[in-house]
Amino acid sequence: MGDGSGAIYYRGAELPLLPPETAAGEIGMVFQNPEAQIVMETVWQELAFSMENLGLSPSVMRGRLAEMAGLFGLEPLLYKPVHELSGGQKQLVNLASVLLLHPRLLLLDEPTSQLDPVAAREFIYLLRRLNEELSMTVIISEHRLEEALPLADRVLVMENGRMAADGSPREIVRAAGSRLGEGHYAYLPAASRLFLALSASPAAAPTDTIPLTVREGKRWLESAVEEAQSASPVSAERSIPSAGPLEKNAAGPARIDLTRLGGSGKGNTLEGARLWENGGVGSSFSRSGSGAFAGEAQSSGTGETLLECREVTFRYEKDGPEILKKLDFSLYRGELTAILGGNGAGKSTLLQLMAGLLKPQRGRVALPKGVTAGYLAQNPLLYFSHDTVSEELRHMAKYAGLSDSEGKREIASLADAFGLEGVLGSHPHDISGGEQQKTALAMVLLLRPDILLLDEPTKGLDPAAKEHLAELLTALAVAGKSVTFVTHDVEFAARYASRCAMLFDGSMAAEGTPEAFFGANYFYTTAVNRMVRDRLPQALTVEDVMADWQRFVSRS
Amino acid sequence: MSGFRSMHPSVAVVYYAGLLLFTLLLFHPVFLLTEIAALLGLMLLQGQGRRIAGSLAFCLIVAVPAALLNPLFSHxxxxxxxxxxxxxxxxxxxxYGLMMMVVLISVFVIFLSYNYTVTPDKFMYLFASTAPKSALITLMTLRFVPLFQRRLRRIALIQGARGVSVREGSLRSRMSDGMTLLKTLLTWSLEEALQTADSMKARGYGIRRRTSYAVYRLDRRDIRVLAGLGAGALGTLWGWFQGYGMLMLYPRLKPPVFTWQEAAMYAAFCLFAALPLWVEGKEKWLWRSSARKSLPSAIQGKKGLHWTGYRSQ
Known part of the structure; x- marks a missing residue:
């Protein structure tokens, strides 16, 4: 498959010439999809699989397995069927199975992209331990760097098949501020992004002052505030142009604020004020035309209720636990709602109930007459049954009852909006994960649902794809649909949602605008908020902080 | 796992293989009914009453017609x-029809109990050392059956929303929809299989002869039970060679006569059939009261626990 030239050396030997035993034993690899890597039925079989392949004797295997199960805390899971494990546990099993061969080099291909943040953090810290305690070389490819970047010794940035940068994490942050450009901002940890956005001259700052973690970020912020205050009027002015690098990005918060207002109409005075400040920039959001957009925002200002869950109670089996308990929840027109919650809290179940795929045992999911709901599952592959993307869309249009010409028009406009023109002729399995998701979303939208329900839409997407998805969802909400997504991605919810809700113990534990919702949380909030909450409890994103930087400096 | 399920897989395989053999060899209602009773007792002790009840209907649908139809066709x-x-x-x-019904029921019950006691991994474990590759491939294949079922359920749920369903419509559209679902399942699964293959290769599959990780150890209890099973089986087989344990129906019914040899054979058969029941029952007995203060133990000589009656030494 594919062509290649050049050579890769492992400990002085060319890779293809390496004996297969050495290659399998000394170089371990963990892949992206936790499920697809698993070969066996139960955990102990899966763990033993690699050792059996290398023909180790039973006593050696027993010893190694005992050790590894202890290190990973896998003893309680040993006899469980693999499919009963959570994604994080599966990935742990995959890692442990590889480590049982005692590799010297560990390669990981986006190992946490399919995991929720808690499991991802645990996984990354486990890698850190392996690196520190066994001095194992770990190479990890990743685009979610909040946790991974501060732990790395060396960071390589790849771009279009070339090495764009190579250095320590702090050097990379500085390079992103000057040489690499804004496209790389989204990959950096929040503390570094805040630093780049607020620092007067990021390129001139000494390397070891560049913050990577929340703790370092907070410390840097305090010193920056002090500095700004001591150099009073002059520096206060200077700090405005210093916010320069992200000025262009400020369209981001503006459009969110607008949709917030267009949503349930719960916008508080702070939002109103910010809307004013950024009003001019807001018009740069032109995908759906700002004129139409403004009109829509006014007309749907009251927030017509599109769906109402009334005391919904649900369980999967007769004797099973109640997943949802007397849950009350409503969706409104023009809103972008985020539902957050831990693993197994019932988020996906709630979405499927609202989509009408499941029926509650008690309570009711009420939709006004003529209102329909569309559901996008986590795995877009479930939607594909034809040979090309355009065929998928055509069949869906036919099912939606559109005439040929109407369908064609609709498909063309969706393909245009989603950037799918290039892949219409490809097999749905051959396109990237982001494109697969957009294709599935386009298929759901062909049914013209008023309510769109998405299950973990940001899972496995890189920041650029996330941004694109957010634009699409915002445009849909602006066009008068009610968009609801379930997510683990706190940063995404904080940035783009107009309302956040927390599902816990079978019902909604908290609900509100992102500011109110995350501002009230202590840990379950964005990294930026954790850094600045002492001074700006409502600021959730770098842009929020920038908008309030002046007051932030003057307040203390 | 406790009781009979916790024993070495070879014990269970010997037991079920022996029962199956005797079901086919011995054509005698007393033996077969004893066997069914022993298996049902075992399953009830294992808490599988619901499973029995659940599959009873299917079993009777197959077995009862055999009893009804035989006299209509055989004269x-x-x-x-x-x-x-x-x-x-x-x-x-x-x-004869009734006997066929009993044979069918006992085969059915054997498999019902076998499925619960001998999980695929136990079965494969026994063959892993002789045919490691085939054992692995069989295990992987067996895993795919429930895996595909789970995947198909998810696909059906999603595709239902675009009108692809096997539950409604004409027979033809149902069939074509069914094919669509299968196609989705296959493309998805093949896609995943590519990654599985990568992961297998990265973990050194196929570079050496596989060894097998042993989780089961043949302990003294296993050996004792195996010995008991062996004695029971030998006694039964001896009786069969002597021509006992056979009910003569055709060409004409012979009135059954119980001799002491046949009684000895029946005792041996009972030993064979009921040994797991005893193993299971003994453990149940140990735990019979939750109000007990001391931890139960089957080891002889501990004060106050003589009534557990463990005297095999």
């Missing part, structure tokens, strides 16, 4: 009971 035998649509219904044929 051998000397004792004619009555005529049904000008066909003679003989006592022998009725009894």
């Amino acid at each position: 051998r035998g000397a004792v004619i009971l009555f005529y049904f649509m000008d066909q003679p219904i003989t006592l022998e044929a009725v009894l």
Whole structure:
């Protein structure tokens, strides 16, 4: 498959010439999809699989397995069927199975992209331990760097098949501020992004002052505030142009604020004020035309209720636990709602109930007459049954009852909006994960649902794809649909949602605008908020902080 | 896992293989009914009553017609009971039909209990050392059955929303929809299989002869039970060679006579059939009261626990 030239050396030997035993034993690899890597039925079989392949004797295997199960805390899971494990546990099993061969080099291909943040953090810290305690070389490819970047010794940035940068994490942050450009901002940890956005001259700052973690970020912020205050009027002015690098990005918060207002109409005075400040920039959001957009925002200002869950109670089996308990929840027109919650809290179940795929045992999911709901599952592959993307869309249009010409028009406009023109002729399995998701979303939208329900839409997407998805969802909400997504991605919810809700113990534990919702949380909030909450409890994103930087400096 | 399930897989395989063999060899209602009773007792002790109840209907649907149809088609035998649509219904044929029903039921119960006790990994474990690759491939294949079922359920849920469903529509559209679902399942699964293959290769599959990680150890209890099973089986087989344990129905019913040899054979068979029941029952007995203060133990010589009655040494 594919062509290649050049050579890769492992400990002085060319890779293809390496004996297969050495290659399998000394170089371990963990892949992206936790499920697809698993070969066996139960955990102990899966763990033993690699050792059996290398023909180790039973006593050696027993010893190694005992050790590894202890290190990973896998003893309680040993006899469980693999499919009963959570994604994080599966990935742990995959890692442990590889480590049982005692590799010297560990390669990981986006190992946490399919995991929720808690499991991802645990996984990354486990890698850190392996690196520190066994001095194992770990190479990890990743685009979610909040946790991974501060732990790395060396960071390589790849771009279009070339090495764009190579250095320590702090050097990379500085390079992103000057040489690499804004496209790389989204990959950096929040503390570094805040630093780049607020620092007067990021390129001139000494390397070891560049913050990577929340703790370092907070410390840097305090010193920056002090500095700004001591150099009073002059520096206060200077700090405005210093916010320069992200000025262009400020369209981001503006459009969110607008949709917030267009949503349930719960916008508080702070939002109103910010809307004013950024009003001019807001018009740069032109995908759906700002004129139409403004009109829509006014007309749907009251927030017509599109769906109402009334005391919904649900369980999967007769004797099973109640997943949802007397849950009350409503969706409104023009809103972008985020539902957050831990693993197994019932988020996906709630979405499927609202989509009408499941029926509650008690309570009711009420939709006004003529209102329909569309559901996008986590795995877009479930939607594909034809040979090309355009065929998928055509069949869906036919099912939606559109005439040929109407369908064609609709498909063309969706393909245009989603950037799918290039892949219409490809097999749905051959396109990237982001494109697969957009294709599935386009298929759901062909049914013209008023309510769109998405299950973990940001899972496995890189920041650029996330941004694109957010634009699409915002445009849909602006066009008068009610968009609801379930997510683990706190940063995404904080940035783009107009309302956040927390599902816990079978019902909604908290609900509100992102500011109110995350501002009230202590840990379950964005990294930026954790850094600045002492001074700006409502600021959730770098842009929020920038908008309030002046007051932030003057307040203390 | 406790009781019979916690024993070495070879014990369970010997037990079920032996039962199956005796079901086919011995054509005698007393033996077969004893066997069914022992297995049902075992399953009830294992808390599988619901499973039995759940599969009872299916079992009867298969077995009862055998009993009803045999006398209609077979007219051998000397004792004619009555005529049904000008066909003679003989006592022998009725009894033979009933016996067939009992055989079917006992085979069914054997597999029901086998499925619960011998999980695929246990079975494969026994063959892993002789045929490691085939064992692995069989295990992987067996895993795919429930995996595909789970995937198909998810696909059906999603595709239902675009009108692809096997539950409604004409037979033709149902069939084509079914094919669509299968196609989705296959493309998805093949896609995943590519990654599985990568992961297998990265973990050194196929570079050496596989060894097998042993989780089961043949302990003393296993050996004792195996010995007991062996003795029971030998006794039963001896009786079979002597011609006991066979009910003569055709050409004419012979009145059954119980000799002491046959009684000895029956005792041996009971030992064989009921040994797991005893193993399971003993453990249940140990735990029978939750109000007990001391931890139960089956080891002889501990004060106050003589009533556990463990005297095999």
